[in-house]
Amino acid sequence: MIHETTIILFAGEGGQGVQTIAEVTAALAIGKGYNATYIPYFGVEQRGASSIAYVIISKGTIYYPRFDDADIIVVMRERALKDIKRFITPNTDVIFDSSTIEAKDIHKIATKTIGFPGSKYALTKFGAKSYNLLVLGVIGNYLGFDKTELWENVFEKLKSKFKSKEIEEKNKLALEFGAKIVLEKGEYSKAEFKADLGDKLYRNKEREGIIKPSLCKGCLICVEKCPVGALSKGSEVGFFGANIPDLNIEKCITCGICKRFCPDGAVAVEKR
Amino acid sequence: MIETMPKCWNQKTKPHFFCPGCGHAIILKQLGFVIDDLKLEQEVKFFIDIGCSLLAWNFYNFDTVQTHHGRTTPTAVGYKMAKPKKVVIGYMGDGGGYAIGLQSVLHAAFRNDPVTIILVNNENYAMTGGQMAPTTMPNEITTTTPTGKEVKFGPGMHGPELIRNIASDKAYIARTSMSAPEAVKIAIKKAIKTQIENNAFSFLEILSICPTNWKTDAEGSFERLKMAESYYHIGEIPPQKSSQK
Numbered sequence: 001m002i003h004e005t006t007i008i009l010f011a012g013e014g015g016q017g018v019q020t021i022a023e024v025t026a027a028l029a030i031g032k033g034y035n036a037t038y039i040p041y042f043g044v045e046q047r048g049a050s051s052i053a054y055v056i057i058s059k060g061t062i063y064y065p066r067f068d069d070a071d072i073i074v075v076m077r078e079r080a081l082k083d084i085k086r087f088i089t090p091n092t093d094v095i096f097d098s099s100t101i102e103a104k105d106i107h108k109i110a111t112k113t114i115g116f117p118g119s120k121y122a123l124t125k126f127g128a129k130s131y132n133l134l135v136l137g138v139i140g141n142y143l144g145f146d147k148t149e150l151w152e153n154v155f156e157k158l159k160s161k162f163k164s165k166e167i168e169e170k171n172k173l174a175l176e177f178g179a180k181i182v183l184e185k186g187e188y189s190k191a192e193f194k195a196d197l198g199d200k201l202y203r204n205k206e207r208e209g210i211i212k213p214s215l216c217k218g219c220l221i222c223v224e225k226c227p228v229g230a231l232s233k234g235s236e237v238g239f240f241g242a243n244i245p246d247l248n249i250e251k252c253i254t255c256g257i258c259k260r261f262c263p264d265g266a267v268a269v270e271k272r
Numbered sequence: 273m274i275e276t277m278p279k280c281w282n283q284k285t286k287p288h289f290f291c292p293g294c295g296h297a298i299i300l301k302q303l304g305f306v307i308d309d310l311k312l313e314q315e316v317k318f319f320i321d322i323g324c325s326l327l328a329w330n331f332y333n334f335d336t337v338q339t340h341h342g343r344t345t346p347t348a349v350g351y352k353m354a355k356p357k358k359v360v361i362g363y364m365g366d367g368g369g370y371a372i373g374l375q376s377v378l379h380a381a382f383r384n385d386p387v388t389i390i391l392v393n394n395e396n397y398a399m400t401g402g403q404m405a406p407t408t409m410p411n412e413i414t415t416t417t418p419t420g421k422e423v424k425f426g427p428g429m430h431g432p433e434l435i436r437n438i439a440s441d442k443a444y445i446a447r448t449s450m451s452a453p454e455a456v457k458i459a460i461k462k463a464i465k466t467q468i469e470n471n472a473f474s475f476l477e478i479l480s481i482c483p484t485n486w487k488t489d490a491e492g493s494f495e496r497l498k499m500a501e502s503y504y505h506i507g508e509i510p511p512q513k514s515s516q517k
Binding site: 268 | 297453
């Protein structure tokens with residue numbers, strides 16, 4: 001529901017599609033006859049820290065696109081919680097991804113909370129890349145936008161990124177599914193899709209390897225440079241929300257090229 | 273426990289601020305390995321410039337100085353004059369070294385100041401959004417040359433060749449590419465040894481990748497780096513025979 005003026009803050013991980021969600025939301029409001037602004041948050045922190053977008057939707061004139069207090073905050077990753085703290089007032093609705101953020105953590109900083117198990121559905125039904133459209137479906141539904149209208153706007157913005165009909169169809173389904181998700185109030189899903197950031201150890205008789213999801217930014221240079229194909233793009237996500245590599249220790253020849261190249265110091269192999 | 277980082281990296285500040293797949297971090301890793309090998313952690317003073325390279329301000333366990341646009345070299349030279357026993361390394365990008373800071377680098381080479389300058393060349397101004405830089409190659413696409421760099425803007429700048437013209441014969445001047453980290457390590461080692469043993473200027477340009485501004489994945493980044501490697505000469509640039517210096 002959009003009131004006279006609605007101030008929305010989107011916060012999540014870089015690469016989750018936070019900016020896309022915010023931009024499409026503002027474009028939709030303009031299509032409905034409102035005035036709307038969208039402005040991303042830039043800074044050094046942006047490189048590997050949380051991604052934030054400011055959106056204001058109003059019937060009147062908007063004088064300044066940034067704000068101190070938000071009416072609605074959409075938070076998609078636990079790590080963004082410390083950044084949204086200062087925008088929360090007693091009347092702020094905090095919409096959070098209950099499958100990655102624990103309810104007890106969010107109750108420490110906010111009173112009015114609404115959950116949706118976004119990551120759970122995105123990862124089990126559509127794949128990590130469709131997460132942004134699923135969230136957009138949830139938000140569009142919450143703000144009272146029609147879902148066909150929502151899809152038209154999304155398609156206009158993202159059509160160059162849909163490389164095949166198949167991907168387009170999948171994203172459309174994710175958006176429509178998101179619009180149907182029943183929002184959780186009071187009882188929330190378990191945070192079972194929280195990224196596991198413990199070091200991953202691989203070992204056999206001759207050699208051992210380590211991958212650190214807490215450091216990996218998912219550039220996949222190690223996968224590209226591995227001469228025997230022992231490293232491959234994995235399905236798990238690390239600290240930065242990107243797919244981390246997977247190591248096949250049997251194929252590995254302990255050449256150490258992955259360690260040489262890894263810009264983040266997240267991978268190494270050694271002879272035992 | 274297997275070590276994934278050089279010992280002189282400050283582990284508390286990791287993950288660092290560089291983008292995913294950044295060439296800077298790969299080069300800083302080789303520099304870390306060299307400093308570990310030569311056991312110079314207590315001796316090294318590290319000077320960084322404005323631009324993406326400044327994100328290395330808390331990268332290492334040793335002291336780091338961050339200074340104004342292009343003024344890294346004179347600051348480093350000044351420190352070296354005051355503390356001649358320390359090993360002074362200046363670290364900058366192509367914008368800081370070849371655009372705004374060229375005269376500083378040239379004069380340090382001209383005076384044969386005993387400092388080591390490492391210049392990372394990613395062919396654009398990466399921190400401000402990938403605009404055309406002096407090192408951008410002809411026909412290369414950047415945000416300010418969307419149809420490719422035109423002839424009127426000149427060719428890509430060959431820094432080490434330029435500096436060689438006025439540098440002392442003792443100076444070590446070379447260009448390497450990040451696609452061969454072992455070669456980068458050898459070149460950095462040689463550059464640092466030139467400073468310590470020969471008391472001479474050393475300058476090393478390293479061709480690097482910029483996945484964020486090139487908009488490439490891992491494979492695409494290294495393909496584009498290959499183009500740069502064929503345009504710029506890789507290897508040490510020897511002193512000219514006719515020089516009078």
